[in-house]
Amino acid sequence: MRIAELSRRTGVPIPTIKYYLREGLVPAGERTGPNQAQYGEAHVKRLKLARALVEVGGLSIASAREALRLMFSAGLSELDTIGKAQYAMTPAREYVEDEAWDEAVTEVDELIAKRGWRVKATNPARRTLADALATLRRLDQDDYFELLDSYAETAERLADTEIETVARRGDLDSVAEAVVVWTAVGDTVVASLRRLAQEDRSTRLLGNP
Amino acid sequence: MRIAELSRRTGVPIPTIKYYLREGLVPAGERTGPNQAQYGEAHVKRLKLARALVEVGGLSIASAREALRLMFSAGLSELDTIGKAQYAMTPAREYVEDEAWDEAVTEVDELIAKRGWRVKATNPARRTLADALATLRRLDQDDYFELLDSYAETAERLADTEIETVARRGDLDSVAEAVVVWTAVGDTVVASLRRLAQEDRSTRLLGNP
DNA sequence: ATAATATGGATAGCAATACTTTCCACTATC
DNA sequence: GATAGTGGAAAGTATTGCTATCCATATTAT
Structure with a gap:
């Protein structure tokens, strides 16, 4: 799936997804061209998780990144x-x-x-x-x-x-x-x-x- | 007491006290002149309380003001x-x-x-x-x-x-x-x-x- | 085939929050 | 009488968490 569907599936706006990608809360998709990438179920899950930490858990972007990084290393x-x-x-x-x-x-x-x-x-x-x-x-x-x-x-x-x-x-x-x-x-x-x-x-x- | 002592007693910097006064977290002191005011123990207590809500409780300035206002009305x-x-x-x-x-x-x-x-x-x-x-x-x-x-x-x-x-x-x-x-x-x-x-x-x- | 739309990525902009800084006319104190 | 401090207003600043704009390329619709 591409970014629009990722957005639709999670309810997170596209610019925010791009921001989270930049900040490393969500790993990059699999590149298939100069300006194309594929995202999978893992990305959906990770994005929902990141959102939950930030929105419900009240974590800062930096803390959320750290938590996610440590958890899945x-x-x-x-x-x-x-x-x-x-x-x-x-x-x-x-x-x-x-x-x-x-x-x-x-x-x-x-x-x-x-x-x-x-x-x-x-x-x-x-x-x-x-x-x-x-x-x-x-x-x-x-x-x-x-x-x-x-x-x-x-x-x-x-x-x-x-x-x-x-x-x-x-x-x-x-x-x-x-x-x-x-x-x-x-x-x-x-x-x-x-x-x-x-x-x-x-x-x-x-x-x- | 004047603002310097209020600051010393509470550990809150003077500019921050002025900010809290502006924001209504702490009531104004009793005016004794065009640029003079007196603060008492009540101010010390209130300032400590405000700081605790903001720093430890994680409340925003607006929420803290509201909480303090409701409590002491x-x-x-x-x-x-x-x-x-x-x-x-x-x-x-x-x-x-x-x-x-x-x-x-x-x-x-x-x-x-x-x-x-x-x-x-x-x-x-x-x-x-x-x-x-x-x-x-x-x-x-x-x-x-x-x-x-x-x-x-x-x-x-x-x-x-x-x-x-x-x-x-x-x-x-x-x-x-x-x-x-x-x-x-x-x-x-x-x-x-x-x-x-x-x-x-x-x-x-x-x-x- | 071509026009409209979408994509990934980079950069810049923006609104909110919580202070800080700077001024200033005046007051207190040494 | 010099020096430092005061209350108050206004403007400035650092950080955070997004949004908006661009752009070269891709995809999709016609």
Whole structure:
């Protein structure tokens, strides 16, 4: 198929497809002439995937490219896949390293130790979490820390179900795809459900019957 | 205090403070002369809060302004507060209304009904969730829907703990502040914990001991 | 066969966002 | 009285994520 059909099949405008090709989110088609190329089902799939990461997952073009590149590079085990997906999906941020930050880092380390989680020191979620906790501290919202444990337990529950589902896949490419999709879109799913449950709970507790 | 101290106390550069004042994220100081104004502790707090929403919560300036405006406008009950916080924090998106979308909307409605959640039809999380589910469908990742229920249960658990903590606050302004902070920063906390737990679970299941 | 349309690829343009910079008349402080 | 800081307005800037325009060639329609 040529670019027009690729566009029709995915709903992505042609100029945007060209842009994604330039940016390496989607691999080039097979050249058949000076200004002709063929795209296949793999391109359709990849394009949909790229769009999902950018639109629903909120990843930047650069992060999405990195995530896709890592996922579908050869020689990765399932284990690598998950770690690298996370790495690619965490945008770089600068952290204010004040007292609140030091305490938050300690808190994260303690939580991980207490839970017995095996997490590499390089996992960027450590810093992201520390940053969020430090922010809460700076806003004098320290009492949220009581909830951390129940949050962690909840996260375990989620991870258990997810890993189980992902591991059920056959080939590595399916695992890779599932991990990428799941990590990115899953955040949105969890966040939305949390908001819905919050409205329900607050209505029950505070609202009229 | 004047702007330099406000900047020192919060770590926000003076030009950025001026920008936030222009954009209405922070109320103007009390004027004492043609080019002089006084800021107080309330300004420090508000500025920190605004920064947290933008930096950690990832809200746009416009969303942050809206969230802050709604939170601290008079005449709101705790209940209004939570609903409006969510509304302000969900950025507007366009949805592709195809078959996958219709099915996803039905799925969301069914889930809410099954759970017995009392959620207004206007809650934007409905659409966000439907969009995410439709995306999964379009990527042929339908088997994730088996997990939805366990996700929903997890979300309930989170919401229970959160509402309990927030409701414990004394005055409405504290509730408002907690809700705003919690909704925005909480997403990041949950997402980070989920990633850490994922790494742990995948290491256990797939990795070497 | 030829006219209209489409293609791939390169380059440039554009709108939105989140700041920064520059000015300026004035104020505070050393 | 010199120097630095202030509030406020306006213009400038860097980045991001597309769009639009060109153009030589290909494909398709007539």
